Amino acid sequence: MTRYEEVAATLRERIEHGIYRVGDRLPSIRAVCQELNVSISTAQEAYRQLMDTALIESRPKSGYFVLPSRAPSVLPSISRPAQRPLDISQWDQVLELVATQRDDERLLLGRGVPNFEYETLRPLSKTLASLHRSNDLHGFNYDKLSGSPELRQQVARLAITSGCLLHPDDIVITTGCQEALSIALRTLTQPGDVVAVDSPSFYGTMQILKANGLKALEIPTDPQTGISLEALELALEQWPIRAIQITPTFNNPLGYTMPEARKRALFQLAQRFDVAIIEDDIYGDLSFSLPRPRTVKSFDDDGRVMLCSGFSKTVGPGLRVGWLAPGRYRDQALHMKYVSTGASATLPQLAVAEFVAKGHYERHVRFATRQYQRQRDIMISWVQRYFPKGAGISYPQGSFLLWVELPAAVDGVRLNQRLAQHAIHVAPGSLFSASGKFRQCLRLNYAFTLTPEIEAAVRTVGEFATEMVEEAQGHAVGVN
Amino acid sequence: MTRYEEVAATLRERIEHGIYRVGDRLPSIRAVCQELNVSISTAQEAYRQLMDTALIESRPKSGYFVLPSRAPSVLPSISRPAQRPLDISQWDQVLELVATQRDDERLLLGRGVPNFEYETLRPLSKTLASLHRSNDLHGFNYDKLSGSPELRQQVARLAITSGCLLHPDDIVITTGCQEALSIALRTLTQPGDVVAVDSPSFYGTMQILKANGLKALEIPTDPQTGISLEALELALEQWPIRAIQITPTFNNPLGYTMPEARKRALFQLAQRFDVAIIEDDIYGDLSFSLPRPRTVKSFDDDGRVMLCSGFSKTVGPGLRVGWLAPGRYRDQALHMKYVSTGASATLPQLAVAEFVAKGHYERHVRFATRQYQRQRDIMISWVQRYFPKGAGISYPQGSFLLWVELPAAVDGVRLNQRLAQHAIHVAPGSLFSASGKFRQCLRLNYAFTLTPEIEAAVRTVGEFATEMVEEAQGHAVGVN
Numbered sequence: 001m002t003r004y005e006e007v008a009a010t011l012r013e014r015i016e017h018g019i020y021r022v023g024d025r026l027p028s029i030r031a032v033c034q035e036l037n038v039s040i041s042t043a044q045e046a047y048r049q050l051m052d053t054a055l056i057e058s059r060p061k062s063g064y065f066v067l068p069s070r071a072p073s074v075l076p077s078i079s080r081p082a083q084r085p086l087d088i089s090q091w092d093q094v095l096e097l098v099a100t101q102r103d104d105e106r107l108l109l110g111r112g113v114p115n116f117e118y119e120t121l122r123p124l125s126k127t128l129a130s131l132h133r134s135n136d137l138h139g140f141n142y143d144k145l146s147g148s149p150e151l152r153q154q155v156a157r158l159a160i161t162s163g164c165l166l167h168p169d170d171i172v173i174t175t176g177c178q179e180a181l182s183i184a185l186r187t188l189t190q191p192g193d194v195v196a197v198d199s200p201s202f203y204g205t206m207q208i209l210k211a212n213g214l215k216a217l218e219i220p221t222d223p224q225t226g227i228s229l230e231a232l233e234l235a236l237e238q239w240p241i242r243a244i245q246i247t248p249t250f251n252n253p254l255g256y257t258m259p260e261a262r263k264r265a266l267f268q269l270a271q272r273f274d275v276a277i278i279e280d281d282i283y284g285d286l287s288f289s290l291p292r293p294r295t296v297k298s299f300d301d302d303g304r305v306m307l308c309s310g311f312s313k314t315v316g317p318g319l320r321v322g323w324l325a326p327g328r329y330r331d332q333a334l335h336m337k338y339v340s341t342g343a344s345a346t347l348p349q350l351a352v353a354e355f356v357a358k359g360h361y362e363r364h365v366r367f368a369t370r371q372y373q374r375q376r377d378i379m380i381s382w383v384q385r386y387f388p389k390g391a392g393i394s395y396p397q398g399s400f401l402l403w404v405e406l407p408a409a410v411d412g413v414r415l416n417q418r419l420a421q422h423a424i425h426v427a428p429g430s431l432f433s434a435s436g437k438f439r440q441c442l443r444l445n446y447a448f449t450l451t452p453e454i455e456a457a458v459r460t461v462g463e464f465a466t467e468m469v470e471e472a473q474g475h476a477v478g479v480n
Numbered sequence: 481m482t483r484y485e486e487v488a489a490t491l492r493e494r495i496e497h498g499i500y501r502v503g504d505r506l507p508s509i510r511a512v513c514q515e516l517n518v519s520i521s522t523a524q525e526a527y528r529q530l531m532d533t534a535l536i537e538s539r540p541k542s543g544y545f546v547l548p549s550r551a552p553s554v555l556p557s558i559s560r561p562a563q564r565p566l567d568i569s570q571w572d573q574v575l576e577l578v579a580t581q582r583d584d585e586r587l588l589l590g591r592g593v594p595n596f597e598y599e600t601l602r603p604l605s606k607t608l609a610s611l612h613r614s615n616d617l618h619g620f621n622y623d624k625l626s627g628s629p630e631l632r633q634q635v636a637r638l639a640i641t642s643g644c645l646l647h648p649d650d651i652v653i654t655t656g657c658q659e660a661l662s663i664a665l666r667t668l669t670q671p672g673d674v675v676a677v678d679s680p681s682f683y684g685t686m687q688i689l690k691a692n693g694l695k696a697l698e699i700p701t702d703p704q705t706g707i708s709l710e711a712l713e714l715a716l717e718q719w720p721i722r723a724i725q726i727t728p729t730f731n732n733p734l735g736y737t738m739p740e741a742r743k744r745a746l747f748q749l750a751q752r753f754d755v756a757i758i759e760d761d762i763y764g765d766l767s768f769s770l771p772r773p774r775t776v777k778s779f780d781d782d783g784r785v786m787l788c789s790g791f792s793k794t795v796g797p798g799l800r801v802g803w804l805a806p807g808r809y810r811d812q813a814l815h816m817k818y819v820s821t822g823a824s825a826t827l828p829q830l831a832v833a834e835f836v837a838k839g840h841y842e843r844h845v846r847f848a849t850r851q852y853q854r855q856r857d858i859m860i861s862w863v864q865r866y867f868p869k870g871a872g873i874s875y876p877q878g879s880f881l882l883w884v885e886l887p888a889a890v891d892g893v894r895l896n897q898r899l900a901q902h903a904i905h906v907a908p909g910s911l912f913s914a915s916g917k918f919r920q921c922l923r924l925n926y927a928f929t930l931t932p933e934i935e936a937a938v939r940t941v942g943e944f945a946t947e948m949v950e951e952a953q954g955h956a957v958g959v960n
Contacts (some may be wrong), residue, residue, distance in 0.1 A: 008859070091815055098625055098818060116620045124620075128827075129612035132605050138598045140604075140796025147576055175655045178822040191671055204822070210818040211666070316620025318826035322653070335571055338578060340820060342658040342684070347608075347800035348825065430568070477618040 007046035008037055012191030015055060021359055023378035025451075026056060026064040033464075065374060068381040076254065076392035076405040076441065081199040081218030083231070085239060086434040088210035091433050093413065094203045106420075107457050110427025111293040112252065113399060114313050115371065115447040118366035124315065128351045143346040145338055147173020147323070150353035153397065155323050156190045158356065159290060160202055162284055163298030164307070164325070172324045172337055175344050176317065177282045180308035180324035182208050183336040184278045185243070187306070187329050189214055193242040196235055200279065200432030200441070202252050205245055209434075216434040218243060223403070226258035243276045249293045250283035253432050253443040254401045257293055264419040267299040277328070281309040282322075283399040285365055288373040292398070303328030311352055313399070314365055334382075363405045372400045372431055372447060379446035382455055387461030388469045401446035403428075409472030410440045410465045424457050482504055485804045487516055487526035490957060494830040495546055500524060503858040503930075506536060506544040507878055512886035549863040556734065556872035556885040556921070558874060561679040561698035563711070565719060566914040568690035573893065573911050574683045586900075587937050588925075592732065594793050594880060595851065595927040600844035604795065608831045612872055623826040625818055627653025627803070630833035635803050638836065641771060642779030643785070644765055644805070646815050652817055655824050656797065657762045660788035660804035662688050663816040664758045665723070667786070674716055678707040680883070680912030680921070682732050682760065685725055689914075695913040704873055706731065706738035709745055716753040723756045729773045731924040733883045733912050736872030747779040754784075761789040762802075763879040765845055768853040772878070777803045783808030791832055793879070799828045813851070820878025833913070852927060859926035862935055866942030868949045880927035885909075889952030890920045890945045899942045904937050 001009070011032075014020050027035070042224045047064055050056045057063050088385060097110065131139065146152070152168035159166045174180040181204065189195065191213030197205070199218035209216050217235055218407040226248055235241065248258040260265065270277050279296045297307040306329060309314055310322025322346070326333035355361050379402055392405035412428025413430070419425060427452075429441025442461075448454050481489070491512075494500050507515065510918025512523040527544055530536045536544050577590065611619065625630070632648035639646045653661040661684065669675065673694030679698035689696050697715055700708045707726055714719065728738040728746070738746065750757050759776045767773060777787040786809060788801025801824070806813035828957070835841050856875075859882055862874055872885035892908025899905060922941075928934050 005679075031764055095625075095814070095818070098622075098822070113621060114925045121620065127613050132609035132612060137508075138603065140798045141593060142578075142797045145575075175821040175825075178818075179820065182819055182821070191692075204819075207815070211816055213670075281901045317622045317822070318620045320821065320825040322824075335576070336689070338574070339662055340659065341655040341662070341800065342578070342797070343800075345655075345800040345825060345828065400932045 003038060004042045004045035004049065007032065007038055007042060008049040010036065011050060012055060015223050016058065018216065018378070020066050022066050022068050022381035024066050024373040025062070026066065028063060036418070040380065049244045055123060057214065059370070059373075065377070072145065074392045076223045076394055076403055078222045079199045079220050079437070081219070081433070081437060082435060083217070083235065085194040085215035086218045088206050088216055088429055089436060090203065090433070091210065093209060093428060094207055095429055097425075097431065106423045106425045108425050109457060109461065110425060110443045112401065113445070113447065115315055115368060116316055116450060117366055118364065118371070120360070120367045123358070123360040124351060124355045127150050127354050131347050131351055135474045139347045141352070143343045143349060145343050146334060147171065147344060148233060148346065148349040148353060150357075151321075151349040153357040154353050158285070158361070159325070162281065162293035166325055170325050170330070172326060172330070172333060173344050173349055174310065174322040174324050175341050176320040176335065177280065177308050177310035177322040178204055178310055179340060180310065180322045181205050181278065181280060183324060183333050184306040184308055184326065185209065185214065185391065186336050187243070187326070187332045188243045188276050194239050196241045196244045197252065198246050198254070200429065200438050201275050202247060202254055203431040205280065206432075206434060206436060218434060221254060221256070222257055223254050223392075225262060226256045227266070229262060229269060232266075233269055235274065236269065241273070241275055243278055244270055245278040245280070247280040247283070247372045248296055250286060250396055250399035250403055252283060252399070253397035253427070255399055255401065255403050260294055262295065263296045264299045267296050267305065270303065270304060274302075277305045278307055279307050281307055282313050283308065285314050286369050286372065286400070287398040288369055297325060300327060308332070314368070315352065315355070315361070319352065320345070321348050321352050336429060338455060352470055364476070369398065375400070375446040375448070375450050376402065378450050379458070381446060382458045383462070385446070386459040388462070394395060400445055402444040402446055402465060404442045406442070406446060406465055407469050408440050409469045411468070412439055415442075415461070415464055415468065420459065422457070422460050422461060426461060483518060483531065483615065484522045484525035487512065487518055488520060488529045490516065491526065492535060500546050501853040501858070502546050502548050502861040504546050505542070506546065508543060508887040509569065531783070536579050538614055539850070539853070542850060544596045545857070548857045552666060552955070554870060554872045556703045556874055557696070557881055558702045559679045559917070561700065561913070561917060562915060563697070563715065565674040565695035566696045568696055568914045569916060570581055570699050570911055570913070571687060571690065571922050574687055576903075577907055577911065584796050586903045586905045587934070589937060589941065590905060590923045591925050592881065593797055593925070594798055595848060595929065598844065598847055598851070598928060600796065600840070600847045603838070603840040604831060604835045607834045608827065610794065611831055619827045619830070621826065623823045623829060625823050626814060627651065627824060627904070628826065628829040628833060630837075631801075631829040634833050634836040638765070638841070639805070641885070642761065643774035646805055650805050650810070652806060652810070652813060654790065654802040654804050654817065655821050656792055656800040657788050657802040658684055659820060660790065660802045661685050661758065661760060662805060663813050663820060664786040664788055664806070665689065665694065665725070666692060666816050666818060667806070667812045668723045668756050668758070674719050676712060676721045676724045678726050678731065678734070680733055680909065681725070681910040682727060685760065685913060686912070698914055702736060703734050703736055703738070703872075705742060706736045707746070709742060709749060712746075713749055716749065716755065721753070721755055723758055724750055724761070724888050725758040726776075727760040727763070728776055730766060730876055730879035732763060732881055733907070735876035735881065735883050737877055740774055743774060743776045744779045747776050747785065749783060751782065759785055759787050761787055762793050764789065765794050766849050766852065766880070767878040768849055768879065777805060780807060786813070795832065795835070795841070799824070799832065801828050801832050814960055838855050849878065855880070855928070856882065856932050858878060858930050859938070861933050862938045863924070863942070866920035866939040868942070868946045878923055882924040882926055884922045884924060885921065885948050886920045888920050891948070892919055892922055895922075895941070895944055895948065899941065904940060906941060926957045
């Protein structure tokens with residue numbers, strides 16, 4: 001055994017014994033040199049070997065980190081939804097998840113909110129406080145219907161990083177991304193129309209379809225590359241699809257990011273069949289690597305993509321600052337905006353504009369995504385340790401949401417009923433389907449600061465899930 | 481001439497010479513005694529005589545005020561709309577009014593916003609600043625879907641003054657009253673349905689009808705007592721009306737307030753024909769006398785009234801804090817709320833709740849309405865002085881909006897085109913009709929602090945209107 005192999009073995013042993021845990025930062029090269037009395041090149045070589053075996057990874061400017069002990073070799077399945085337009089159900093379950101967020105006594109492991117505890121958000125609070133303190137009271141007046149020019153300018157600047165060249169006048173500020181999605185769907189459709197969606201798909205959008213009497217056509221979706229373009233093409237040939245609604249970057253809940261070539265191909269397909277695309281990019285800025293992935297909108301040369309985004313997942317949903325780039329549908333979208341809520345609130349727009357303009361936004365997002373990447377790995381290691389064997393786990397390259405596919409015996413809704421006694425709640429997979437599919441799936445949030453309490457909750461979820469699997473096996477044995 | 485008649489004559493002379501102008505507060509009884517060397521009872525008798533001739537009025541705890549020199553003897557006409565369901569047009573004109581409120585260089589004489597300059601609003605700014613300063617950042621999280629419990633409690637408390645006993649759980653906080661109206665209409669109707677409205681009617685609601693493919697059935701409306709119940713009954717017999725949408729208190733734009741007995745009769749009519757009522761009460765708290773008028777909702781014993789209101793006209797529309805009491809339609813309304821914008825912004829709700837809880841709201845409304853009442857009289861006197869003879873003028877008992885009906889030769893839209901060179905804009909009457917009626921009418925705002933600049937602008941509007949009347953007469957003469 002060479003010297004560097006000895007060093008690597010020592011470090012591997014410490015990782016296996018849990019001295020360095022998943023997501024921890026390892027000692028620096030310099031520290032290893034001093035502790036084990038080796039040269040810098042020997043320590044570097046040892047670290048390289050650990051990286052080769054996927055035990056650790058290097059992150060620019062941050063150091064070396066312990067990876068999940070087994071990389072998630074089992075991904076969730078490719079979905080195979082019923083390929084016909086469906087009415088949407090599942091409102092009761094969605095209501096249970098969204099109705100009681102603030103002050104909820106339960107631990108909402110499946111919630112869709114970012115971490116608000118990072119100090120990098122503090123400048124926004126300060127700006128809001130100072131705007132209100134110095135307010136000449138005209139902040140109580142209506143803002144422009146399309147939104148504050150200051151904020152639209154900053155949004156246009158940020159959109160460049162996703163490959164979009166937008167003019168501030170191409171943007172309409174909305175009351176959260178939910179309003180942007182709602183406006184986009186209402187602009188493009190009439191009741192009874194069919195909308196193609198990925199599957200699983202964000203429940204918020206599904207409920208907009210429901211409220212507007214629209215039908216969802218769920219398209220098979222791959223957990224790595226996203227919506228199947230082949231299946232989508234067949235569907236476009238077969239059904240009168242009015243719009244394609246999709247979250248192609250750091251998808252909620254499945255975690256996929258469509259490769260750039262597929263995004264371009266999706267746009268070309270929409271162009272060929274002359275349908276519009278509603279692109280939800282609310283997670284797009286939360287990329288674990290830079291530059292962030294391009295949007296489908298960035299390929300849009302004829303204005304058919306309505307890009308929906310906002311600051312709810314990067315800054316905070318309680319501000320309700322979203323935006324819409326409605327492309328060629330601007331006039332109708334502005335009318336829908338007016339009838340929906342009128343102009344959006346004035347001072348939050350000015351505060352977010354200043355937060356972005358002064359560089360606080362990029363700093364905050366950089367900090368948050370570093371935490372989320374580390375916490376993704378920790379959450380994956382917990383799921384691998386505590387959940388039934390063979391669980392499929394997504395491996396998102398951004399954002400803070402994990403999708404877990406359990407054995408068929410597990411039912412997310414029934415699981416929640418059992419978890420209620422422990423005041424734990426997960427997002428059951430059936431929320432994400434028009435037809436109640438994905439019952440055996442869960443969405444978990446890893447934006448939490450991952451305390452032992454959270455670990456215990458994840459373990460409890462795993463134990464109950466295992467119990468359900470064992471009950472089913474016992475039942476099967478009993479039947480035999 | 482008795483001594484008190486001499487005192488009255490002196491004061492009358494001063495009013496007629498403009499020493500005391502319309503809306504001014506007269507010297508106190510005590511001051512008159514000292515100045516004119518008379519007894520208190522003589523001064524009181526003189527003031528009583530001036531009140532008897534409607535030259536001045538007494539306001540509790542405020543003193544004596546000069547009334548418009550001629551009370552507006554000519555009211556606007558009772559409307560006679562086409563009594564069949566109509567599609568709504570007029571979006572372009574509405575857009576022009578609402579698209580560019582903040583930083584608009586023009587003087588928007590027809591705008592629908594309250595005065596933000598009153599110091600009684602200051603505690604709200606302070607509360608917002610302090611909430612943001614002390615924010616543990618959880619204010620960036622979603623609030624409850626139905627709204628913050630603190631605010632719903634205060635809204636329930638305020639609603640008592642309108643005769644409503646609401647539980648906080650009967651209330652859904654919305655993003656402005658516009659969202660409440662939008663949710664109510666979407667909850668009750670399907671595209672193609674007919675909604676009965678007063679006429680003229682608020683353009684914001686009309687545009688919601690348009691966006692949802694609804695038809696408006698405009699009902700004849702009296703400028704003093706409101707929507708004609710007789711015409712409404714005939715309409716209910718003849719058409720499949722799904723809902724009655726109405727602003728029965730300090731109506732926008734016509735200024736009427738339905739007497740209590742008629743409000744009760746309206747509810748009974750709706751009950752008899754089993755239709756729902758959407759009641760817009762956004763101006764209801766801005767009453768010039770106390771107690772404020774009751775709502776139709778206060779008669780609602782079976783939950784068919786969806787009461788829409790908020791803080792946009794009392795506090796400030798830029799906060800976007802509205803509310804809905806959806807009655808028996810709560811479940812569907814909550815679904816519509818979710819798909820529309822999700823939960824409303826968190827901290828503005830908490831700030832408004834505190835503003836109300838600490839009594840600042842009532843203090844502010846009391847102060848503002850005292851100003852508005854005085855400014856109503858001044859604005860009426862200007863319209864009487866500067867507008868063409870025979871103009872019909874509303875006489876609202878609350879809020880800050882005046883409706884002026886000019887001779888048929890005047891067209892509000894063309895008037896605005898001429899006013900553009902002076903950077904003045906009024907709200908043309910045709911905005912308030914599905915079918916472009918009320919072209920010769922205008923809405924004016926008297927919430928402004930009424931400076932000589934505003935007076936000059938009103939005079940300019942009057943001059944252009946007179947010009948249009950004279951052109952038409954000249955043309956008529958030429959034709960003869």
